[in-house]
Amino acid sequence: MLKEAYTTKELMVALTIKAESSITRRAKRESWQARPRVGRGGGSEWLVASMPDVTRTALVSAEARLAEQRTVKPTVPTLATAGVSDVKRKKALARADMVALYTDWLAKAGHGTKATARDSFIQAYKGGAWPQLLEALGSKVSWKSIERWKVGLRKNKTVVALVDRRGAGNEQRAKMTEAHAKLLLNAVLQPNHPTVSSAIRMATSAMNAQQLEIPAERTMRRFIAMWKETNFGTWVYTREGKKAWNDKAAFYIERDYSLIEVGDIVVADGHVLNFETLNPWTGKAQRMELIMWYDMKSNCPLGWEIMPTENTQSIAAAFRRAVMTLGKYPLIAYLDNGKAFRSKYFNGVDFRQTGIAGLFQDLGIHTIFAWPYHGQSKTVERFFGTLHELEQWVPSYVGNSIDAKPARLNRGEPLHRKAYEAAGGRPLTLEETHYIVAKWIDDYISRPQRGHLNGKTPAEVFMQGKGAGVDETKLRHLMMAKAVRQVRREGIRFLNERYYDGMLHGRTHPVQIKYDLQDPSYILVYSEDGGEFLCKAQRQNALHPAASLLGTDQHREELKQAIDLKKQQEKDASSIARQVLADSLADQRNRMIVAQNEKIEPKAQEAAPLSQAKVLSIESAKKKAQAKREQAPSYVPPAEKPEIVTELDKYDYLFMLSVKEGIVLREADREWMEYYESTEEYKQVAAPRYERLRKLYEKNRPCVAQAN
Known part of the structure; x- marks a missing residue:
């Protein structure tokens, strides 16, 4: 704290001036006023109120430094008695030196040039004119900050006013100790991953139970954040588990894909x-x-x-x-x-x-x-x-x-x-x-x-x-899904659909089927043990109830094919039956003739095996039925379908038959498709769509070996 007046010797010590004449010349230059000194020895002393700001500021800084060296407790707070840390004390002294330099700089600038002087002072400071002050205060100091410090010094007349008071409320709080850290980590490292706020509340309750001083919440949050940065793996493994640790914190292994080829x-x-x-x-x-x-x-x-x-x-x-x-x-x-x-x-x-x-x-x-x-x-x-x-x-x-x-x-x-x-x-x-x-x-x-x-x-x-291809027959037997179903008169029921082939006529036993859900239009039928291939059964559609009167040409054609199949089966069954009956009657007549000629009672005999003629007759009937089924057309020609109006409709119909259903087209229809694919209409309108469909059906359609 400044006194009202100082003697020449006191000013020499405070301002670190060696000669009294220097004090006298400065007093004359700055127009100091003096008064008689009270006490022994007389003399005079210089009034502080008459001194300019630069001198008064220098005296405040000097008084603060002298107070650090005194052993007698002063009557006003000093840096030694204010209870501040060494870091803040050194920073406050550096601020006081900065104010003194700033005030002296402005005093030398002259009247009307203070704005320029302020900027030039800051530029000189940041340029390294006073490196010790720059290191202590940093490069963010502005002339407005220095003006604020100068006002604080003038009002309080002590360097204590320049102490940085930020965080002063926590200086007296409890510090984090090992006991605090253990309780806090026990609360936050839980598999239920509680929030940091919840963990701090739980840790605070545990600290109260152990009669420990409670650190500030910001201190505990800062401790958790710093611990997490250096122990992230433990944090994730404890709170979220092994999988999360592997995904977030474990060492990452990178593969070199140039060392393998397609299909490896x-x-x-x-x-x-x-x-x-x-x-x-x-x-x-x-x-x-x-x-x-x-x-x-x-x-x-x-x-x-x-x-x-x-x-x-x-x-x-x-x-x-x-x-x-x-x-x-x-x-x-x-x-x-x-x-x-x-x-x-x-x-x-x-x-x-x-x-x-x-x-x-x-x-x-x-x-x-x-x-x-x-x-x-x-x-x-x-x-x-x-x-x-x-x-x-x-x-x-x-x-x-x-x-x-x-x-x-x-x-x-x-x-x-x-x-x-x-x-x-x-x-x-x-x-x-x-x-x-x-x-x-x-x-x-x-x-x-x-x-x-x-x-x-x-x-x-x-x-x-890409490879050249594989044995798809082997894949068919190994890969297709399997199920056992019962053959009935209507065929085989599977996935709410009905499948039938002529080879199933007359069978009423369980069979093993193989199917592909991506192509439900057919199933492969085997014997129950899977050893013998029987047929490829196609999905059957329900027929129009009144196809001849109300249905389309397609409905009538489907009905006709169904009736023809049924009649052929009836013919096959009846031809065999007629042949069996004829052979049986012929045998009976022969036995009666023999009995009449021999005049003896016929002996009971076991049923004779079928004759060679009977076997040949049955085989002939089967071959005729098979040949007729093979010669029957597999699809309705486009010309007989009234719903086909345009060439695009015709191409779509033939495309679905050949590509999706796998039906072999007649030569005339195949040639027409090749012609249409070369037209501009197909290239501009239909080509992208049908090329995508072709890839889809060719990719997903299984290659099924046809039964001979």
Whole structure:
């Protein structure tokens, strides 16, 4: 604190001036006023009020430094008695020195140039004119801050006014100790992952119970944040578990895809589709399971199956299509760790009990099972994330999380439900689901990708390594789903459909069927043990109740074919019966003639085996029936269908017969299709659509060996 007046000697000490003459000259130059000194020795002393600001500021700074050296407690607060830290004390002294330099700088500037002097002082300070002050106060000091410090010094006349008071309220609070840290970490590192606020409240209660001083909440929050930065792995593992730790904190292993080729490794996994599809077995809507086989080198989807649940049957069907698309057998099958993929049906363990020698083992394919809860090890997981863009556009989308489900599924949203129904929203059929997935995949494999594809599309990389083809007959026997059904007079009932072939006539025993859900137009029929191939049964459509009067030409043709088939079966059955009866009557007449000639009673005899003539007659009737069935036309010619008006209608009809149904067309129809495909109408209007359909049907249509 400044006194009212100082003697010359006191000013020499305070201002660090060695000669009295220097004080006298400065007093004269700055017009100091003096008064008689009271006390022994007399003399005079200089009044502080008459001194300019620069001198008074220098005296305040000098008094603060002298107070640090005094042993007698002053009557006013000083830096030594204000209870501040060393850091803040040094900073306050640096501020006082800065005010003194600033005031002296402005005093030398002269009248009318203070604004320029202020800016030049700050530039000199930031340029390093006083490096010790720059290090202590930093580069963010402005002349406005210095003016504020100068006013504080003038009002309080002590450097204590320059002490930084930020955080002063917490200086007397308890500090974090090891006991505090232990309680706080015990509260926050819980598997239920409580919030930081909740953990601090729990830790505070524990501290009170142990009679510990409570640190500030900001102190505890800062401690948790700093501990988390250096112990993130422990934080995630303790609060969220092993899978989260693996996904967020564990070391990342990167693969070098340049070391493998297309088809070396195919990856399989399941994904629950985020939209509803009608279950063909129950007729109810549900989220179906997509089983996907994916080439690791090209990022290209190879084959898939859509089923109500993930099972070995769906995995096998998807793998069959993947191999057919790939054109060769893969070297390694990289499988999920799920229950269905761990089945004995695949890994070959204890195959004597399952009846098959392990699917992949039999095909010479090695298997690798992914680590549990390591989704990043299966590259197909990334594909399923991209597939979500398709799922969002399906009307029956249900969301991939609770927060993302559509408004129509929430309570109190009748308007959205009505809008959904008015727009025709409904679950898709299984066939529609296959179609939209196939169409989206065609678009996906045509997109350039970054990463190891380096801007190429999956289709480009895949085609460079595609194989020449595989034995699809072997795949058919190993991969197609199987079921046992009873043959009845109407054929075989399966998935609410009826399948029939002429070879089933007269059979009433169980058979084994093999089917492909992506092509439900037919089933393959075997003996019950699967050893003998019987026929390929086609799906039968119900007929028009009054086709001859109310139906179209197609309805009448379907009815005619059904009646012809029934009449042929009746003819075959009756011809055999007539031949048997004729042979029986001939035998009876012969026995009666013999009995009359011999005049003896005929002996009871066992039923004689069929004669050679009878056997030949039966075989002849069968061959005639078979030949007639083979000569019957397999489809209605386009000219006999009244609904075909344009050439595009005719092409669509023949395309569906030949490509989708696999029916061999007549030579004239094949030539007409080749002609139409060369026209401008086809190239501009229809070519893109039919090329996509051709890829879809050729990719998914199984190659079924025809029974001879």
